[in-house]
Amino acid sequence: MVKTYCLKCTKEIKNTDKHCECGSEKFVTGELKIKNNKFTCVCGSSTFNLLYHADAKNYFLNVMRCTECGESVELKTLRDKGSKLYWE
Numbered sequence: 211m212v213k214t215y216c217l218k219c220t221k222e223i224k225n226t227d228k229h230c231e232c233g234s235e236k237f238v239t240g241e242l243k244i245k246n247n248k249f250t251c252v253c254g255s256s257t258f259n260l261l262y263h264a265d266a267k268n269y270f271l272n273v274m275r276c277t278e279c280g281e282s283v284e285l286k287t288l289r290d291k292g293s294k295l296y297w298e
């Protein structure tokens with residue numbers, strides 16, 4: 211099942227528009243397994259190729275594909291500068 215997690219504390223995240231309560235601004239979405247606080251693909255592989263990079267106003271996305279099974283994983287990083295501007 212596709213879920214979104216904080217990359218740092220590995221907690222499941224519902225709202226990726228703001229920082230995780232641990233302070234992390236990186237979130238990962240996909241069919242993932244968590245092992246020793248690290249994410250791997252559901253197939254067990256931890257090798258991904260970058261498919262594309264996308265920039266948005268308040269975040270950027272790196273979409274990656276597992277080299278073993280082809281499953282895609284999305285990494286979202288909030289922009290600190292963007293969010294500061296937003297609050298000014």
Ligand SMILES: [Zn+2]
Nearest residue numbers: 216219230232
């Ligand atoms: Zn977190």
Ligand SMILES: [Zn+2]
Nearest residue numbers: 251253276279
């Ligand atoms: Zn895989």
